[in-house]
Amino acid sequence: MQYRSIIRILGLLIVIFSISMVPPAFVAYWYKDGAGVPFILSFVSCVVIGFLIWYPNRQYKAELKVRDGFLIVVLFWIVLGAVGAIPFMLASNPHLSLASAMFEAFSGLTTTGATVLTGIEFLPKAILYYRQQLQWLGGMGIIVLAVAILPMLGVGGMQLYRAETPGPVKDNKMTPRIADTAKHLWYIYLALTLACTLAFFLAGMSWFDAICHAFSTVAIGGFSTYDASIGHFQSPLINGICVLFLLLSAINFPLHFAAVRGKSVSTYFRDPEFKAFLAIQAALIFICFAVLLHTNVYSSTAEALNHASFQAVSISTTAGFATDGFAAWPLFLPILLIFSSFIGGCAGSTGGGLKVVRVLLLFLQGIRELNRLIHPRAVYSIKLGRRPVADRIVEAVWGFFAAYALVFVVIMLLLLLTGLDNITAFTATAACLNNLGPGLGEVAANFGSIPDASKWLLIVAMVFGRLEVFTLLVLFTPAFWKD
Amino acid sequence: MQYRSIIRILGLLIVIFSISMVPPAFVAYWYKDGAGVPFILSFVSCVVIGFLIWYPNRQYKAELKVRDGFLIVVLFWIVLGAVGAIPFMLASNPHLSLASAMFEAFSGLTTTGATVLTGIEFLPKAILYYRQQLQWLGGMGIIVLAVAILPMLGVGGMQLYRAETPGPVKDNKMTPRIADTAKHLWYIYLALTLACTLAFFLAGMSWFDAICHAFSTVAIGGFSTYDASIGHFQSPLINGICVLFLLLSAINFPLHFAAVRGKSVSTYFRDPEFKAFLAIQAALIFICFAVLLHTNVYSSTAEALNHASFQAVSISTTAGFATDGFAAWPLFLPILLIFSSFIGGCAGSTGGGLKVVRVLLLFLQGIRELNRLIHPRAVYSIKLGRRPVADRIVEAVWGFFAAYALVFVVIMLLLLLTGLDNITAFTATAACLNNLGPGLGEVAANFGSIPDASKWLLIVAMVFGRLEVFTLLVLFTPAFWKD
Ligand SMILES: [K+]
Numbered sequence: 023m024q025y026r027s028i029i030r031i032l033g034l035l036i037v038i039f040s041i042s043m044v045p046p047a048f049v050a051y052w053y054k055d056g057a058g059v060p061f062i063l064s065f066v067s068c069v070v071i072g073f074l075i076w077y078p079n080r081q082y083k084a085e086l087k088v089r090d091g092f093l094i095v096v097l098f099w100i101v102l103g104a105v106g107a108i109p110f111m112l113a114s115n116p117h118l119s120l121a122s123a124m125f126e127a128f129s130g131l132t133t134t135g136a137t138v139l140t141g142i143e144f145l146p147k148a149i150l151y152y153r154q155q156l157q158w159l160g161g162m163g164i165i166v167l168a169v170a171i172l173p174m175l176g177v178g179g180m181q182l183y184r185a186e187t188p189g190p191v192k193d194n195k196m197t198p199r200i201a202d203t204a205k206h207l208w209y210i211y212l213a214l215t216l217a218c219t220l221a222f223f224l225a226g227m228s229w230f231d232a233i234c235h236a237f238s239t240v241a242i243g244g245f246s247t248y249d250a251s252i253g254h255f256q257s258p259l260i261n262g263i264c265v266l267f268l269l270l271s272a273i274n275f276p277l278h279f280a281a282v283r284g285k286s287v288s289t290y291f292r293d294p295e296f297k298a299f300l301a302i303q304a305a306l307i308f309i310c311f312a313v314l315l316h317t318n319v320y321s322s323t324a325e326a327l328n329h330a331s332f333q334a335v336s337i338s339t340t341a342g343f344a345t346d347g348f349a350a351w352p353l354f355l356p357i358l359l360i361f362s363s364f365i366g367g368c369a370g371s372t373g374g375g376l377k378v379v380r381v382l383l384l385f386l387q388g389i390r391e392l393n394r395l396i397h398p399r400a401v402y403s404i405k406l407g408r409r410p411v412a413d414r415i416v417e418a419v420w421g422f423f424a425a426y427a428l429v430f431v432v433i434m435l436l437l438l439l440t441g442l443d444n445i446t447a448f449t450a451t452a453a454c455l456n457n458l459g460p461g462l463g464e465v466a467a468n469f470g471s472i473p474d475a476s477k478w479l480l481i482v483a484m485v486f487g488r489l490e491v492f493t494l495l496v497l498f499t500p501a502f503w504k505d
Numbered sequence: 506m507q508y509r510s511i512i513r514i515l516g517l518l519i520v521i522f523s524i525s526m527v528p529p530a531f532v533a534y535w536y537k538d539g540a541g542v543p544f545i546l547s548f549v550s551c552v553v554i555g556f557l558i559w560y561p562n563r564q565y566k567a568e569l570k571v572r573d574g575f576l577i578v579v580l581f582w583i584v585l586g587a588v589g590a591i592p593f594m595l596a597s598n599p600h601l602s603l604a605s606a607m608f609e610a611f612s613g614l615t616t617t618g619a620t621v622l623t624g625i626e627f628l629p630k631a632i633l634y635y636r637q638q639l640q641w642l643g644g645m646g647i648i649v650l651a652v653a654i655l656p657m658l659g660v661g662g663m664q665l666y667r668a669e670t671p672g673p674v675k676d677n678k679m680t681p682r683i684a685d686t687a688k689h690l691w692y693i694y695l696a697l698t699l700a701c702t703l704a705f706f707l708a709g710m711s712w713f714d715a716i717c718h719a720f721s722t723v724a725i726g727g728f729s730t731y732d733a734s735i736g737h738f739q740s741p742l743i744n745g746i747c748v749l750f751l752l753l754s755a756i757n758f759p760l761h762f763a764a765v766r767g768k769s770v771s772t773y774f775r776d777p778e779f780k781a782f783l784a785i786q787a788a789l790i791f792i793c794f795a796v797l798l799h800t801n802v803y804s805s806t807a808e809a810l811n812h813a814s815f816q817a818v819s820i821s822t823t824a825g826f827a828t829d830g831f832a833a834w835p836l837f838l839p840i841l842l843i844f845s846s847f848i849g850g851c852a853g854s855t856g857g858g859l860k861v862v863r864v865l866l867l868f869l870q871g872i873r874e875l876n877r878l879i880h881p882r883a884v885y886s887i888k889l890g891r892r893p894v895a896d897r898i899v900e901a902v903w904g905f906f907a908a909y910a911l912v913f914v915v916i917m918l919l920l921l922l923t924g925l926d927n928i929t930a931f932t933a934t935a936a937c938l939n940n941l942g943p944g945l946g947e948v949a950a951n952f953g954s955i956p957d958a959s960k961w962l963l964i965v966a967m968v969f970g971r972l973e974v975f976t977l978l979v980l981f982t983p984a985f986w987k988d
């Protein structure tokens with residue numbers, strides 16, 4: 023392991039991350055909200071900490087191996103989450119404890135969107151902006167992670183998305199390839215953000231709200247500048263815009279890139295994951311709409327459709343925005359939506375959960391087993407569209423599923439140990455592991471009231487979810503640290 | 506499909522099953538409890554119904570194909586469950602509705618052990634005996650199903666246990682082989698039942714209670730002749746005997762057979778599933794014991810150990826007996842035990858759940874994926890003991906896992922639709938799909954208070970669980986009914 027090279031990079035990373043403290047400082051200056059000083063202090067802290075980490079290791083520039091990749095990816099998120107928490111502790115409003123500040127920062131960076139704060143609209147604008155920006159930056163990181171880095175590391179069957187090279191990636195090409203991929207996908211990310219900002223503004227938001235909500239929409243983050251979330255605006259048009267951009271952001275970004283480059287919308291419809299994603303969304307919206315109509319929760323059909331489509335898309339893509347407390351919806355709708363967040367967005371998007379393509383592969387494997395029972399002598403291969411999927415990849419997806427289930431159960435049991443009730447523990451684990459945000463029970467609105475021990479556990483859940491479980495799990499094996 | 510041959514067999518089956526109404530009639534006569542008539546009527550009904558089904562089809566004796574096997578296995582359980590419900594409807598105490606009677610009969614035959622009855626000790630002895638006998642007969646069926654039939658059908662990776670023939674089984678050898686396997690395993694089942702009866706009697710039960718509880722212990726059924734279940738006896742010795750026989754009954758029966766034939770206890774310790782099973786049991790007992798001690802739920806260490814070992818084994822082997830309401834135990838213990846029932850007993854035993862060997866394979870696959878991440882170029886195969894497991898079997902286990910999860914989610918959502926609350930719906934689904942028995946929430950003690958619609962759904966869950974999901978699921982595919 024190239025420890026000192028890794029430490030050098032982390033130092034640089036913190037210095038670069040310090041720049042993210044500058045825009046909130048400007049926001050504080052602009053709105054005269056008095057929250058500028060903590061961001062200037064955070065900026066200076068980051069530069070100093072980063073420099074102190076980088077300086078003794080500045081000579082170590084060894085080319086990193088694939089195995090270093092696991093460690094560096096995990097440390098990236100942990101280090102950024104930790105320094106990202108500094109402003110929440112330095113500010114006077116909110117003045118958070120270590121556990122709460124870390125929870126808020128990790129929830130932002132992992133685009134989980136669970137919050138410990140209430141009375142959000144009364145916080146300084148600089149803090150509000152900073153939270154949304156954390157999600158937006160997290161989203162940028164996630165796309166590169168999902169599209170370029172995890173496939174190289176071979177995590178969770180994502181070799182599926184590794185460009186044509188079937189063998190292990192040659193070490194010396196790693197950095198430039200990641201940079202190239204990142205550049206192309208960030209253009210799309212930026213374009214979506216700009217379009218979303220403009221649409222929100224034209225639909226009646228202030229520029230500040232438009233930028234802030236565009237950040238958390240495109241990142242599928244779910245943070246808002248109001249306690250009532252998007253529901254604050256009471257606008258079906260804004261809800262519709264949010265749904266549209268959530269759907270766009272939950273699509274595989276390389277697929278966007280292929281469609282843009284080919285100037286062809288039909289590119290989307292040749293993608294099996296995209297088709298499955300649309301079918302799932304349509305089914306969820308339909309079920310919510312039908313149940314809400316049938317139980318007369320809303321006074322008009324239009325209102326039922328508005329809330330049904332918003333909440334179905336918001337929860338199933340793992341955004342976690344709210345218009346109206348879906349936790350209070352009748353019958354099985356709250357649990358259905360929480361379950362749907364296990365599917366989540368498409369792979370290579372900013373969405374959380376298991377990812378649509380993996381669930382699709384699990385489903386196809388189930389179908390294959392049924393067919394094998396009926397025709398034991400026939401040979402069935404699993405295909406995505408017309409492309410057969412190697413058994414190796416299906417196995418990796420199964421391993422991912424098993425690890426996900428194991429991590430889920432362990433974290434949920436530990437949460438019960440910290441004193442949460444059954445439904446809170448279950449949904450809080452789902453909300454954080456799927457990077458969704460809101461749960462049910464005690465955490466339906468926010469995570470402020472749970473014990474610190476629960477918060478730390480949920481931070482671990484967020485990181486497990488965001489790093490697709492295996493990236494973090496592999497660090498716990500003795501074999502990883504050998505030779 | 507050999508429909509008329511299948512119908513002929515079902516007719517015969519019902520006639521044979523009518524014999525099971527005779528012992529309860531004798532019990533009624535012996536105890537003069539006045540419940541003899543319903544059993545005589547049930548006996549006559551079964552003979553008449555069976556004859557009417559058999560007679561028009563008596564000429565159809567075509568040799569059955571593997572594919573007929575799925576249909577016949579499903580119909581076996583449905584038909585026996587249905588005619589098994591007759592006495593509960595004909596009796597005056599209890600005089601159950603159709604849904605409740607079916608629930609009780611299916612719960613008995615599938616050895617689930619969930620009950621709709623309260624005030625059990627005040628029921629006629631004949632009814633009490635009949636319920637226990639249902640479980641014992643169900644257990645006999647399950648062993649043959651799990652050891653001889655499902656492996657032939659290729660369900661859920663149980664080809665693992667198919668005797669040395671690697672290819673599909675030749676059709677014309679099916680019946681004698683099943684009969685031969687059944688004979689050997691039933692000797693073991695009978696021996697366990699006799700030993701358990703004797704042990705219970707010597708520990709202070711009446712002969713009636715000893716026989717009844719031996720039936721439901723060896724079948725891992727969980728029915729009792731008292732509302733307080735085994736807790737009625739307030740005897741650590743009886744608890745210990747019950748734990749011992751539950752552990753013995755949750756072991757793979759062919760392994761028992763091999764150990765008996767080889768006269769060697771070391772046979773057990775060469776079996777990886779057995780070792781995993783023991784490790785799981787030891788871990789669960791330890792965790793329960795430690796938490797109960799730490800939280801001072803019981804006044805003495807001996808009492809804590811007694812209840813911890815009893816409830817851990819009773820729930821994790823999916824028996825579902827109770828000494829003391831574990832639902833009221835502190836912290837995560839209730840959910841931990843409910844989760845442990847997903848693992849269940851060993852394959853080829855009377856236990857429910859996913860089965861230890863499958864969970865072991867899932868775990869080994871998870872480890873393999875971790876190793877592959879660390880050494881991408883190495884080749885890893887999954888081994889049980891020293892024997893490598895074919896990828897084909899691991900895939901079947903994954904398919905099983907996916908189907909189990911899908912059935913779980915669908916049934917749970919439908920239960921919420923029938924009006925159950927979240928924790929009741931979740932644990933009721935787990936309790937019935939895992940053939941466990943008791944749940945938490947509204948169904949912690951019994952299932953009498955839930956709506957009829959919920960009962961029907963849970964009957965479906967029991968059958969799905971007992972038939973290892975795929976046997977029933979395959980009937981819902983159009984391909985099954987073609988050609
Ligand atoms: K989110």
Ligand SMILES: [K+]
Nearest residue numbers: 617726824941
């Ligand atoms: K049971």
